Amino acid sequence: MTDQPTTRDGFAEPFLLEVLASGGLDAAYVRAEGNTLYRRGEDGEEIAVLDFVGGYGSLMLGHNNPEINDRARELLDRQTPVHAQFSRHPYADELAAELNRIVQRERGDDESYYAIFANSGAEAVEAAMKHAELDRGLRLSALTEEIDAHLEEVRARVADGTATVPPRVAGSADELIADVRRRNEEQLARGPLFLTPEGAFHGKLAGSVQLTHNPGYRLPFKSLAAQARFVPRDQPGALRKIVDEERPHLLDLVVEGGRVQVVERDHPLFTAFVLEPVQGEGGIHELSAEFVAEVQEVCAEARIPVVVDEIQSGMGRTGSFLAATRLGLKGDYYTLAKSLGGGIAKSAVLLVRKPLYHGQFELAHSSTFAKDAFSCLIGLKVLEIMEADDGAVYRRAAERGERLLGMLRSVRADFPETVRDVRGRGLMLGLEFRDQSDATADPLRQVARSGFFGYFVAGHILREHRVRVFPTSSAVNTLRFEPSVYVTDEEIDRLEAALRDVCAIIRDTDGARLAPIG
Template sequence: MNADTPGYPGSPELELAEPFLLEWLASVGLDVEYVRAEGNTLYYRDADGGEVPVVDYAGGYGSLMLGHNNPEIIALAKSLLDGGVPVHAQFSRHPYANQVAGALNTILQRELGTTDAYSAIFANTGAEAIEAAIKHAELDRRMRMDELAAPIAGHLEAARAALLGGEASLSGEVLGALGFSATERVDLAAFEDLAAEITRRNDAVRQRPPVFLTLEGSFHGKLMGSVQLTHNEGYRAPFSALAAQARFIPRDRPEAIKEVVESERAELFDVVVEGGAIVVVRREAPVICAFVLEPIQGEGGINVITREFAAEVQRVTAEIDCPVVLDEVQSGMGRSGAFLASSLVGLRGDYYALAKSLGGGIAKSSVMLVRRDRYRKEFELVHSSTFAKDAFSCFVALKVLELMEAEDGRVYRLAAERGAALRAMFESVRADFPDVVADIRGEGLMLGFEFSDQSEAASAAIRDNAGFFGYVVAGYLLREHRIRTFPTASAAHTLRFEPSVYLSDAEIAQLEVGLRDVCGILREQDGERLVGAGA
């Protein structure tokens, strides 16, 4: 008895698992059931039951740095399961999680050239790691705000006592600074008006919701908090009333960072007694919670942050003591040719979010790292995750890191070398089809291949599908060339390529044939051939 047997609990009499999505996949020819995977290859069965190999350039959205079912990882997983490793042992000692945190710290310290230590909060997915980061950043912001505001009531009381005792005076100029008429009225009643106004203004600032800075084109997940940091309005707008408030900054305008910060700045008002006078002091309030960004935007179209932009991020955030959260969920774990893509542009984070390939292609694992001088131990009491920090996932992560670090980081060198070979092929295609290929972007094995806009194509079949053009192309490449790739979620004309480091020259050549075929179709505007029976 199996799932196809009538009456079996789960027999497919009615499609219940995301039926609309399955129908849409069928419309573009991507509704394939894969039955086996190894390396860079997925297999499905044809009508006769034979296996059909497909070169997988989607790579689990960047989760398969070491390939499908990496033999060393699978061997470890089998031994762990055969040995009865406890998966559910929450609220106990987890030395293996500490080992993962230690290994990550060793790698970060080497790559960043620092002795800074990072505390680790484990999670299951990239979006969950981002949620943990923004929650921790908000806890830290609130605690800093409280620490800043706490002495003010005492300072007001001390100033009141000094005024009553004749040890200090209150000038009309001070009153005028807070909007009162700058008169000579300097009695206790005037001070009480001043104290009430300071309290009112400070309470208003403290009650303001936090603001997050991020980038146009950003994608940080689709959970309640992370989706508000995702630029694509289609994902964000339906839930805009629920969570974090974000300000989206153009990635080609470094000067815009300062402009946005200036528009959001706020102050707390304090008083001190200096030289026998009551003086109002303005203190910068931490209203901007964090700057969250991807060093290489994945879903936004494989856009690489420039060194100039990174430097301005670092400068402005340091000026206002705003933490930087680096979303390395897709770009990290060696995919760029370095362990952290941000290190290639000199960008350092107070937080790092890592996931995808950390699980070795089989475990659902992620981690949020917080620099120790920002870490709040209180976070551990208000945040937890049932499936985080389990032994199975941690031991797999340790194996992944061991494989990446082996032979003095051979995996990183492979990512750079294989990425350069893939990019060289892309550039060759672009040189022959400059009217069809708009741009090639990315680093290492995180590359984007952008076609020219087809919204005004001569072919009605192409023009009518311009809104999800990349999926139509992906369906064609799968159908005709046994190539698996997808467009980026927010840039329909950009195909993503994120294969494993074991990508072969033959696989690159197979992709080149497919891309040249597609480019020829677009040049000839042979829409019927591109769309085919799938759409």
């Protein structure tokens, strides 16, 4: 397949449409409710498709949730303003206050967070990156000003005879000060670095894509923004080693006992550590408690703020409002999106821990549609539903997740030569197929080597079973399952039948039924 698009169906991302068509995934849907999408057949009749993609995790409460739709109609009928920028937004403050209440409950403390609103998860990550860099820049500026003051103090004290420069240090105060400035300028010329785990995905915008491990997404745009160091998830001590190797020092001068001494000062090179408690697009990998503990310890010691990306894993999907809760992971920043919009509003938020917050950021960063009444009031309705009955939605997500996970484990047990792993938490689960790149049958081998294996599997499941699944974007051998909290046993059973069918095809045939369709 070439990377030159055709005009098969118009001008809206034609190359992507060709990719979808090659796997039989180019269905056009006309209606949606609950866990079901509808497309039209050739006779015009609706065809129901069971949806386990769930808007990539955006539909915790299902397609067109009646309570949310009723609230939306009410807001539209009363002509709620959307474009009232640069005015008071009491509904945004109410949403931020409710988010604070929930986050404080989950963290088990009274830490407060200020809110910066956005339109998408990637934009919330960009805002986190920018705010963390603003904070780093202000700290670095204060440090360099302090060092400059010390250098001038040394110059003055040597001049008035109250301090001397030891011969082993330098020939004169001016030479020493010039050498310190030169070496500090070399260090200050280094660009900032972010830290993030291997397998991370935080978006595809100019900044956030630098935190996305997949080189196909990141490397073409490497020169556009600050770079990241990717930390192995399964190597204890790897983070500390990276920080120790990369962390530079600035030089400073102090006077002790009348003698000038050269001392080292920590240079805040690292802007932030950004991580997902459960990696979504990287293949549905939950971080280990051991890895999280090392992140918290090293980042606290080195004063590196922690950004917890809950865009896909948050909003109750893993059985608690934040997936970080179970891991004991506490962030200086949190990003939330996807299900915050209830499946109809495009909404996201960055939460910044109060002691780190800088008010000037609100003028340095803005977004046209962020903080509008419609999306904020929908967000409040979403939280109301999730918090009702003492968090019944969270309990149901955990219970439904266990039911779904049990089914996936059963499939794996019956097809060990086909299924490599099953993993995840709550309603954020993945099934990883074994690599078929060296399969004996040519059709199966070609499909596996195409780079679109999971999409061809998904295409077969859609065509033959009318069940919609997708692989994760950076691990195409892993199918994701992120249905709404209202997923039923019957729907899980339908998915099981589809998975067993495709596993048998991979195990027992040449795989031709999975090959691209004409």
